[in-house]
Amino acid sequence: MAQKRSSSGKKVVRAEKAPASRTSESKGTEHAPDVESTWTATPEARKKAGTFRLLAGLLWALAIAGELVGIFWVLRQSDINMVLLIGLIVVIGALAIGGSLLWKKANRLDPAERKDTVRFFVQNQLGAIITIIAFLPLIVMILLNDDLDKKDKAIAGTVGVVVAVIATLVSVDWDPPSVEQYTAESSTVIDITGEDLVYWTSSGEVFHLCQDASAVNLESKDNTIYSGTVADAHAAGKSRLTKQVAMETKQCGFEVDESEPQDTDSADLSEAPAP
Template sequence: MAKKKITKVEEGTSSQAEPKKFVPTEEAKGKATRLRVIAGLLWLLALGAQAGAIALLFKQPVNMMWIIILIAVDLALAVSGSILWKKSNRLDPASKSNKFMFFMQSQLGLVVAVIAFLPFIIFVLGSKNIDAKQKGILGGIAAVALVIAGITGVDFNPPSVEEYTEQTARVEELTGKNEVYWTKSGSKYHLYDDCHSINRDATTEIFAGTVAKARELKNITELCKFCENRSVKEKEAVPVSEPEAESILEGVLETIEE
């Protein structure tokens, strides 16, 4: 038997491409920037309210009512700023590649809450112009405000570029496009608008958009398992086309002949 020619085939690059990194749209970036500017201004005003409350501690007689009002204003401004800041992060999330910067961008509301109330509490406790009862009242109110502002400022499920990339890639892998469905009261996004979880008598409106849009508008982070399993089963059950079947058959016959 004649010696056969052996042709070495070099291993090429993997056919499975890396998921395309999530990049927010220019519109989303613009909205995020505006929200962050407004949040920053609100936080500055909150610090101003705190400064005013601290200044009143040094004026005799100490006006408790105005100090409490300024604490309430401080709280309202700090909370409003945190809500806007977290919304901006859903539009333009940070990357986890830099852990410190990711924490600062994601949890800046918590940091601001501490700055907006802790100095006042320290001044109250060290003030010689108010008695123990007044210290207890003002310190207690400020402490409660700090807790409220802190909880509001914390993002317990902060968005990230990596998370958006992974979620979008999964949806595109299953459906071939970046489009999902959700409802006003839903907590998951869906691949099918006829999914029994959302297509019910009680549902009046179904929204369609990208994964990022679902996160922006509803802060939805989870894919419906029913839709995911349905898509996987449909992909597995896709029939082989006639040309593909003929090609497979020819390959089998050639293998047998060899």
């Protein structure tokens, strides 16, 4: 069987089985694009997300344990080992970041609903919250420690603040996913193409309507176009549907609703290869 390719000659491959799906609120209408429905994660997606969250919780617990070791053992020594203290700070930062990255992956598979404001904020920013908890008491205790001279206190305090800030910035989810976003994207794709199927590349940050869209045919790392559901695309790390929907609707040969506003951007650079 011949390998499927786009108009530019790029190889087109199907992503792994979708970890999540868009399910209709009314039984028996799963395939009707004109029926209002809400995206929900499948049991497989929730199981995978649960595993990521469990691992994230373990890494965060180790980070907090490291903080306690620093406060109740390292800083209580009469001759404080600076190498050990700074090494512990770095390890705590690495554990906090590792847990946060896993937590973000889980949220991509099983996002919260934006309308539930408190849960949405906590679920998406929990990594940053835990990171602050893992660092703030330790930094305060370093600055208040009487066994450290001013020079060592300044060094340890500065390292602690820098690592804490870096870890917190990495842990914050600046563009958190939501059930509402996935539902809207799936609805848009299905309304235009007739199915929940989108395309992306390893170098791009967004996903597209068809394999012949100009943005997915730009040069990419592996010269491959991947296809799958909206959920597949998000699981692959793509943040959203392209903003150039109207332009791609024409490029892909789908019917254009002339009443809809057209794209004003001249180019979508989201698929440009990383330097």
